[in-house]
Amino acid sequence: MKLQILGCYAATPRTMTNPTSQVLEVKNHMFLIDCGEGSQVQLRKHKIKFSRINHIFISHLHGDHFFGLPGLVSTFRLLGRDKELHIYGPKGIKEAITLLLKLGDSWTNYQLYFHELTSKEPEVIFEDDKVTVETIRLSHRVYTNGFLFKEKAGERKLNVEAVEKHKIDKAYFQNIKNGRDVVLDDGTIVSNTELSFDPPVPKSYAYCSDTGYKPDIVDQIKGATALYHESTFLESEAHLAVKTKHSTAMQAASIAKAANVGMLILGHYSTRYKSIELFKEEAMEIFPNVELADDGKFFEF
Amino acid sequence: MKLQILGCYAATPRTMTNPTSQVLEVKNHMFLIDCGEGSQVQLRKHKIKFSRINHIFISHLHGDHFFGLPGLVSTFRLLGRDKELHIYGPKGIKEAITLLLKLGDSWTNYQLYFHELTSKEPEVIFEDDKVTVETIRLSHRVYTNGFLFKEKAGERKLNVEAVEKHKIDKAYFQNIKNGRDVVLDDGTIVSNTELSFDPPVPKSYAYCSDTGYKPDIVDQIKGATALYHESTFLESEAHLAVKTKHSTAMQAASIAKAANVGMLILGHYSTRYKSIELFKEEAMEIFPNVELADDGKFFEF
Structure with missing residues (x-):
């Protein structure tokens, strides 16, 4: 999975900081997650082909996560897009x-599908043969969802040596990859575990922004390869986090620790702080593997 | 009058080019004219105090003139604005x-007044003791207005020498500035033209974007100190100008010439062209005093 941060600062766009938007590349999909004002310019800056974006996931309808969407939809039209576009977000987005x-009398020439979300429980909102996307219910001032992007388990890997040793015909290979045993001509059964290796562990990415501290999401995101969790505030402003339904870096780290994720990526920083390094320092008191999102930063996991 | 161009390119925001927005400073007002996506960042970049903007004029509801407005209105709220804000634009903007x-459950704390425009004739939409703003009816694919910003004639200037010569008491000075004659104690009438000088010629700025070629605006903008007129295309794409209801640089220059304006400022360039200098060259074949708008450029007239 490849994650390109387009913007990861809270509240208002500024000269040097962009509101929330990111692109997750997984199994040939380019999923756009949130779309604050200016996201289309950030997409251009990081040379992400507009035509590769077919699914856009909007967490909630605050401007800093959403006000770049009308412009992007319009730009797609101006660029002559004809592929359909799917937008997932809270009811009202349509x-x-x-x-x-x-x-603007500017209807799109391409098909625009809105998938409006209202459920109070997590739900699968996208699925194909390789990936699922489900909502994570978050706690914010308006109806908000995080998103959990999960690879499906792939095929088992052929053990070429073992296959050759037993002189197994090619015709059986797909069955072996699918986990089936092989019965030889003499009636011997060769077990699948001898003929193949486990597939790579499926990866998953949990995106949680914006939200107050919400430990009941831990079960759902358990073992995620990477967790992006908002940390608008430092502990010194924990009272503001409660009041505005945001999280501190330490709270984000507590979630990461309890869910035993591979990596915690912090973001959605309030611009009141001089340095974002402070977020990392505080979070690392609780959880070791902390990374800081920043505009333009790229992660691969 | 001081004019700060925030953005002046057509269609979609790009890394190096911003959609339409500009700030006109006149008689202590900071009028924001159009507000494409990213305008609030451009305002910050050019260090324009958000609190000085109390009136926003939107020409039409295409994204490249309007999609920055929701974010700006939200940012005003986040910055704790309490002064009222007036927004003038086509019906539907409210x-x-x-x-x-x-x-976003994000109502403003400050008073937000919408002045929705529907008239098919020019109308005065703002007036105080020093300035008027009237609409200019333009011809575009959707209902579109330009705006004519006009200083009012100021007071006459006291001719100090003449006043002293006639030993006229201070009490009469305001009357003289207002254009009145003075009757001396001996009954002599001293004419106002002897006691005062003409006030500076009131300035005016005509903003015309977006529009197809529309010569019937000439009477209204006659003698304007400066005219900003869109020139999306060069003459080689005149057929596209007709089709999309935009203008060529030569058409803009024809309007400037017929209206005998002091200066023509071109803008709203299609990004298809390698250099904007070509717009100036074509326009100058018809009208001599042509300036090119560009993002960040500043004009004083």
Whole structure:
């Protein structure tokens, strides 16, 4: 999985800091996650082909996660897009985007599908043969979902040596990859575990922004390869985190620790702080493997 | 009058080019004219105090003139604004902005006044003791207004020498500035033209974007100190200008010439062209005093 951070700062776009947006590349998909104002320029800056984006996931309808979407939808049209586009987000997102397109008399030439979310429980909102995406219910001032991107378990890997030793015909290879044993001509059964290796462990990425401290998400994101968790505040402003339904770096780290994730990526920093290194320092008191998101930063896991 | 160009390129925001927005400073007002995506970042970049903006004029509801407005309105709230804000734009602008604020549960703390425009004739939409703003009816794919910003004629200037010569008491000075004659104690009438000088010629700025070629605006903008007129295309793409209801640089220059304006500022360039200098060259074949708008450029007139 490859994660390109386009923006990861809270509240208002500034000269040097962009509101939330990121692109996750997984199994040939380019999933756009949130779309603050200016995201389309960030996409250009990081040379991400607009045509590769077919699914956009919006966590909630605050401006810093969403006000770049009307412009992106319009730009897709101006660039002559014809592929369909799927937008997943809270109820109301369809009304907002369609009203803006209507007022500009700028209907898209391509098919635009809105998948409006209202469920109070996690739900699978995208699935193909390689990936699922499910919502993570978060706690914010408005209806908000995180998203859990999960690879499906792949095929088992052929043990070439073992296959040759037993002189097994090619015709059986797909069955072996699918986990089946092989019965030889003389009736001997060769077990699948002898003929193949376990597939790579499927990876997963949990995106949790914006949210107050919400430990009941731990079960769902347990063992995630990477967790992006918002940390708007440091511990000294924990009272503001409660008041505004955001998290501190330490709270994000507590979630990471309890869920035993591979890596914690912090982001959604309030711009009140001089240095984002402080977020890492505080989080590492609780959880060791902490990375700091920053605009333009790229992660591979 | 001082004009700060924040963005002046057509269609989609790009890494190096911003969609339309500009700030006109006149008689202590900072009028924001159009507000494409990213305008709030451009305002910060050019160090324009957000608190000085109290009136925003939106020409039409295409994204490249308007999609920065929801974010700016939200940012004003986050910055703790309490002064009222007036927004002038086509009917529908209120519904759009209020829907977005409602979905984010982010009502402004300050008073937000919408002045929705529907008239098919030019109308005065703002007036105080020093300035008027009237609409210029343009011809585009959706309902679009330009704006004519006009200083009012100021007071006459006292001719100090003449006043002293006639030993005229201070009490009469305001009357003289207002254009009145003075009757001396002996009954002599001293004419105002002897006691005062003409005030400076009031300046005016005409903003015309977006529009197809529309010569019937010439009477209204006659003699304007400066005219900003869109020139999306060069003459080689005149057929596209007709089709999309935009103008060529030569058409903009024809308007400038017929209206006998002091200066023509070109802008709203299609990003298809390698150099914007070509726009100036073509326009100068028709009208001599042509300037090119560019992002970040500043004009004083």
